[in-house]
Amino acid sequence: MEAGRGDESLDVKGAAAAAEPSFSGHQQTSAKPVWTLLEEAAQMKTEGNALYREKNVRSAIGRYHRALLVLRGLDSDVMASVKGFGPEIPALAPEQEAFLRNTQVDCYNNLAACLLQRQSVDYSRVLDYSLRVLQWRPGDVKAMYRAGVATLEMGDAQTAKQYLTQACREQPNDANVRKHLQRAEEKLNQELQKERAMYRGMFSTSLKSSSGEGINQTNRAGEGV
Template structure:
């Protein structure tokens, strides 16, 4: 059995092979298989990206990087995370897509592709402000990207829908006009009370002015006045 080559160069070579295999699966739209290849990359390279001060602490136990530069390892980490995020996005696993994107952004906070993927996932999760920030940032780097243009157009529609809903809610809060049904009900109540008072004081064909005044006063007390004091 051949001895496994544990040099950094060999591990980077294997990681790049896995990336190529993942890309092939992705083109065939076999996203789960592609994701499996991309995630396996981390087994080969994550321990290679040791900070310089940590390498000094572990001494001879730190792997010999050979011709591999630290920035090469970081670049591959970013690509692998972005590719995982894209697979998750295609599978409609938007939370996972955001997680993988943010892992890439921890390495490079301004990685444009990671911002683009996170923005697209955020849009589908309903995080409109976050999506707008990411997509506008990504558009500066990918001005001809159709997915970004399409998502920004959809984002504009969603913002308009939110504003229209808020406008309707505020209009309802400040609408003080009485409903017709309530007005008609009050009129009916007043008429019923008037008939009741007439029965109480006795119906007369020639009601005196004094009696009319008393009836109106009694009705006013029973239904309650609606005018302010003069």
């Protein structure tokens, strides 16, 4: 199911809210035990996965954003920027930190997948979500593939080839990865041919100009004899 213009505004608001700290969200989040909140976020992610499999992309996006909003209030990287405002949350235990980060990464990865299913794809946001995943989980094949597709559609075939080549090394039999890698290579080849043709034209013009000047100089010398 493709999302229309109505849920597009919901998606934008959800993404902005999940990315920016909120004092009221901080206070609300800290009222519950950490593990309870982590499990709630994980449940929202699971519900989003089920909705995505049902092709209900709009609702899946909503679930992923809600999960990210919950996790934002527990994220030490986010809350460090608002330290001193509202109640302090205790530092997460290592297993809680890992649980939080894995859930975040999965949500961003799945959001990128959802956006690619839409009729009008915002490739800059697909790239943003994919890069967040790669920041926390380097080598994630799905994120590398989606980053490659996004950069290719945004016109950067060279960077796209780098992402897609890495993804192809990890999944050499994936038809989609190979298809987009071939597209990136074809585009780079086309750009190279255009560049060569441009330089040939410039070189040809330069030769004609030099030849014309030589003839004029010869004629002037002959007239002087």
